[in-house]
Amino acid sequence: MSLGEFDLIRDYFARAQDAPGVALGIGDDCALLEIPPSEQLAVSVDTLVADVHFPADAEPSLIAERALCVSLSDLAAMGAQPRWITLCLTLPDFDKDWLAAFSAGLFSRTKACGCSLVGGDTTRGPLAISVQVMGTVPVGEALQRNGAQVGDGIYVSGPLGDGAAALALLSGQLETTPSESAYLHERYFQPAPCFGWGHALRGIASAAIDVSDGLVQDLGHICSSSGVAGLIYLENLPFSAAVNRLENTARYQAALAGGDDYQLCFTVPAARQSALDALGMTAFRIGDVVSGSGVRCQLNGADYPISKTGYQHFG
16 A cells, blocks of 8 residues: 555654744644744755765665755854754655655754754655755844955865765765765765854854855855955865865865855954954864955965866756
């Protein structure tokens, strides 16, 4: 006997709704959510397609964690607190074991991030996962892309190039030590959204974005929105031990255009540098906001050509 859509939702995704702000969760036409009057709702959605954004044969629990983490990263980039998610799941067929593992991974990560599944949809077709994330942020405090000014420093919250190196590892194009392989595997399937950074940077950063499609491309969005240019100093880029195994050109390319790092890239005015230092968190200054447009790179004072700017969804 085949499992119907509503049975699937009931058996694998319905949970008791006692989370803050959930007046009505899964089981009706809509969820009813309560937002504090002093906060704004931040909403984003991402779709991941099998064998495009994740290996179709990967462990289902890890697929779920990856799908949720990359979506939640957008909330971190805005300085928002995660609250609720909805899930649209397209499945080629019903697989009890796959669904059990997928839902276990999903709820493990929602619990860790403090958010609740409040609705969604399921349908039949090629494997694809759409996660809509919702969070709240105090009115007027959201981090945006359009506030960078000439003279601001450009920072990242952690090492770059891990996403590209992880893909090379998964495709058999990179050899590493067991510990480095485990590190890259975790960075790819369980990229922790930078909520600590996002919350701490409210009132300090002039602009912010998460590095999902490549540093050059994502920093370019800040520059375009702010009407400025970005200058990256390649010698200042932070790398993990695994990425440092790559030769220089490949290492820089992984950081600049590889994507899937989910670190925050942000700009800070000189007047707020002391406030950034007082956070006691390690940020890496990788460049400066300058006049003009676009993003350019230098290596030890010499211009460095950029051959590829980042991931293209319709390239």
